[in-house]
Amino acid sequence: MNPLSSRLAIDTTISVSRSFRRSLHRLFAILVWLFLVGASFPAVSQDFLTLDRFYLDGVGRAVLVVPVSPDSYYILYRGDDLQTVQAPAALAAGPSSVDPQPVELTDDIALVLSSTRFYRVERVPMATPKDSDGDGLDDVYELTRRRLLDALNASDATQDPDGDRQLTVDEYRAGTDPFRYNGPPAPHLTTDPDATMATLIPLRGTAAVGTYIRVEGGATVATNDVGSDGTFSVLVRLATNRVNRLFVSSVDSKGVASVGRPLEVLQDSQPPTLFLDFPTNASRLTVDKTIIAGRVGDLLSGYRGLRVWVHSSPAEGDSPLATTQFPTNSPLNANVDVGIGPNGTYQRANVPLVVGTNVITVVAADLLGNPTTRRAEIVRISLAGPRLIAVSGDRQTTNVLRRIPEPLVVRAQLADGTPMVGIR
Known part of the structure; x- marks a missing residue:
C-alpha cells in the first residue's frame, strides 16, 4: 500500500x-x-x-x-x-x-x-466514471437514475423496461432513453375506407423510411415495405360481413413497432332482409292503384343508405332485375321508416295496376349497393254489377274516436258505369 x-x-x-x-x-x-x-x-x-x-x-x-x-x-x-x-x-x-x-x-x-x-x-x-458492477453502464449513468437503476446490480442492464425490444445497455450505447418507448412514429393514412363490399382493400399512406407497415385485425396480418420516398401501399384481406378493427403500425429494422393507428372498416357483402307483406301474393283486387308495403332491414350497414324501389309490371314497363340501377329521384322510390332494430318498414302508394295479372317487384339495396329482390303477382279484376265509387273524403286521418274533418261521399252506379237513380 x-x-x-x-x-x-x-x-x-x-x-x-x-x-x-x-x-x-x-x-x-x-x-x-x-x-x-x-x-x-x-x-x-x-x-x-x-x-x-x-x-x-x-x-x-x-x-x-x-x-x-x-x-x-x-x-x-x-x-x-x-x-x-x-x-x-x-x-x-x-x-x-x-x-x-x-x-x-x-x-x-x-x-x-x-x-x-x-x-x-x-x-x-x-x-x-467507472463501471462498478461490470454491466456496461457507467456508475454516474446509474447513480443519476437511482430510482430506476442500481449501480451494484448488473442484471438491470439486460432488462427492457420500456418494452421497445431494446435492452437498457443497448439504449445506453445508442444514446436513447431506456425508460421511454423508442418505437418509430405511427404511419399516416391517406386512404380511410369506412365500408366496402370488397374482401381485399389497399391502404395507402406515409411512414418513416426504413420501416415496414404491419396491419393487424383483418382476416390475416398484412405487411409491406415503406418506399424510399416514405410512401406505402399494403393490401389487406378483410374478414367478411363484419367490422374489421385494424391497427396499422410501422416496424423498424429491430422489430420495434410504433403505436398502432386504429382503423375500422366494415366489410359488407350481405344483402338487406326484405319482405313484401301487402298485398300478399295472388291477391285479387278491384282497384286501379294500391299501396305496396313490407319490412326491410340490414344487420351490418343498418339504415344508413338503405333504399327500396317498388315496380309494377306491365303498367310501369318490364320488371327490373336485382342489378338494375335506379336514379336518385326515381318515381319508384318507396318511403323507408327505420323502425326499431333491424325491422324497418317501407311503403309506396298509388302503385298502378292493370286488369289482369300484375307482377310487383320490390328491390332493396344497402349503403354499399348489395341488392335483394322480392316479387308477388296481384290480379286485378273488373267489378261486375252495381258498385259504390268513392267520390270524396277518402284517405283522411285523425285520432281514434275523433270525427274526421270531411264526410265520406260515395256514388252508386250500375255495372256499365251509369249512376243509380235516386241513390247517392
Whole structure:
C-alpha cells in the first residue's frame, strides 16, 4: 500500500477506535479497519480524502460519512483482509451545490459478532466514471437514475423496461432513453375506407423510411415495405360481413413497432332482409292503384343508405332485375321508416295496376349497393254489377274516436258505369 493509503489507514483507525470504543465493546470486539484513497487524483495534501464520521446504524450496518465534492462520486469497498478490499459495497454521488451535505456510504450487509471487516472509500471524478458492477453502464449513468437503476446490480442492464425490444445497455450505447418507448412514429393514412363490399382493400399512406407497415385485425396480418420516398401501399384481406378493427403500425429494422393507428372498416357483402307483406301474393283486387308495403332491414350497414324501389309490371314497363340501377329521384322510390332494430318498414302508394295479372317487384339495396329482390303477382279484376265509387273524403286521418274533418261521399252506379237513380 502506498504511503498515502497507509497514513490514512492508521489515522482513521485510531479516530474510529477512540470515537466508538463503547460501541465496539458492546458488539463484542467487532473490528473494522478503514483506509481512504482519492482515485485518479494527484497524491498531494490538498487532495487527501478524509473521513468525517463512522458509525454503526441500528441494524449493525457500517456507515461512513465523507466530505462533499460536487464533481466526484464515491465508492465504498469492503474486504475480509487488508489486501482484498475490492468488493463494491455502496456508491453515492456528491450532493448539489444547493444542499452541500456530507455523503453517507452504507454497507447493506450488517456486521456480525467477532468478525473483522475492512473498508476502503474511493473518490472518482464524474468526468471519468467507472463501471462498478461490470454491466456496461457507467456508475454516474446509474447513480443519476437511482430510482430506476442500481449501480451494484448488473442484471438491470439486460432488462427492457420500456418494452421497445431494446435492452437498457443497448439504449445506453445508442444514446436513447431506456425508460421511454423508442418505437418509430405511427404511419399516416391517406386512404380511410369506412365500408366496402370488397374482401381485399389497399391502404395507402406515409411512414418513416426504413420501416415496414404491419396491419393487424383483418382476416390475416398484412405487411409491406415503406418506399424510399416514405410512401406505402399494403393490401389487406378483410374478414367478411363484419367490422374489421385494424391497427396499422410501422416496424423498424429491430422489430420495434410504433403505436398502432386504429382503423375500422366494415366489410359488407350481405344483402338487406326484405319482405313484401301487402298485398300478399295472388291477391285479387278491384282497384286501379294500391299501396305496396313490407319490412326491410340490414344487420351490418343498418339504415344508413338503405333504399327500396317498388315496380309494377306491365303498367310501369318490364320488371327490373336485382342489378338494375335506379336514379336518385326515381318515381319508384318507396318511403323507408327505420323502425326499431333491424325491422324497418317501407311503403309506396298509388302503385298502378292493370286488369289482369300484375307482377310487383320490390328491390332493396344497402349503403354499399348489395341488392335483394322480392316479387308477388296481384290480379286485378273488373267489378261486375252495381258498385259504390268513392267520390270524396277518402284517405283522411285523425285520432281514434275523433270525427274526421270531411264526410265520406260515395256514388252508386250500375255495372256499365251509369249512376243509380235516386241513390247517392
